[in-house]
Amino acid sequence: MTAAIYFSPTWTSKKGAEAIAAELAGGGEVVSLDVTRFDARPEVTEFSPEDLVVFGAPVYGGRLYRGSKERFRAFHGNKTPCVITVTYGNRHYDDALLELFDLAKELGFRLVAAAALIGQHTYGQIQVGRPDEADLAEDRSFAAQVKENLAAGRFLDTVPGNRPYVKGDEGGGGGHFHPLTAGECSRCGLCAAECPEGAIAPDCVTIDPAKCIACFRCIRICPEQAKNMNVPAYLEFAEGFTQKLAQPRKNEYFL
Ligand SMILES: Cc1cc2nc3c(=O)[nH]c(=O)nc-3n(C[C@H](O)[C@H](O)[C@H](O)COP(=O)(O)O)c2cc1C
Ligand code: SF4
Ligand code: SF4
Structure with a gap:
């Protein structure tokens, strides 16, 4: 096999x-x-x-x-x-x-x-x-x-x-950006089912920050583009990071 x-x-x-x-x-x-x-x-x-x-x-x-x-x-x-x-x-x-x-x-x-x-x-x-x-x-x-x-x-x-x-024996942790949910959410449940850490509650909106690893799977998989990280602190970080790792x-x- x-x-x-x-x-x-x-x-x-x-x-x-x-x-x-x-x-x-x-x-x-x-x-x-x-x-x-x-x-x-x-x-x-x-x-x-x-x-x-x-x-x-x-x-x-x-x-x-x-x-x-x-x-x-x-x-x-x-x-x-x-x-x-x-x-x-x-x-x-x-x-x-x-x-x-x-x-x-x-x-x-x-x-x-x-x-x-x-x-x-x-x-x-x-x-x-x-x-x-x-x-x-x-x-x-x-x-x-x-x-x-x-x-x-x-x-x-x-x-x-x-x-x-x-950095020690434990392996890497997750990141600290926890996605938001916009009004377009249809409550289809896909993000909650696919979240690697089961961090999304059955209401499909509430995210447990202690479980969320900021992998952004929910953002990528959402058919309505409702899950997002559209907050100034993240967008500013993302812009600088993109420039830094352009090569x-x-x-x-x-x-
Ligand atoms: C929490 C977190 C930490 C990351 N740390 C690194 C890193 O140290 N170095 C790097 O080059 N990419 C880093 N990345 C980017 C991922 O390694 C990269 O996007 C990878 O392709 C994701 O794999 P996947 O698509 O299989 O989930 C990190 C991503 C996340 C979410
Ligand atoms: S995948 Fe998108 S539309 Fe479906 S429940 Fe999650 S946020 Fe809402
Ligand atoms: S970013 Fe990853 S861990 Fe956090 S809620 Fe979305 S799918 Fe789950």
């Missing part, structure tokens, strides 16, 4: 992980195990040495978001070859890739390759539309090389990052 396991509130990590898994599967089936929703119950959690797994997660504060680490702990490999990917919004991935490397090893996987990929940043207008077709083509070429390494029995020793991790970085692959 070839599986893509991902936590991906705004779907950029999902795209990279699935593109790589599809190429590795060579036209065969890819089992997608999406653990983004708070009620996710993946149908497969145990893997054999014959399986192949691709992990995907976003970088939050230079780290793996701690909720994604908790979710990934449900999976267990048995010397199962795996590829790890982190997707970040054009600032940096800091210790996140190393953290996923260590976690995958701890869970019984054998690391074949790794990638730090660019995705549109959650905030502002940074690398809008990425990963785009060119990024996904790069991912597929990388996967072709991964296949060669797998066939030759070559594994990965390490990836960039600091040990101990610069595009490249996808990095480790084999």
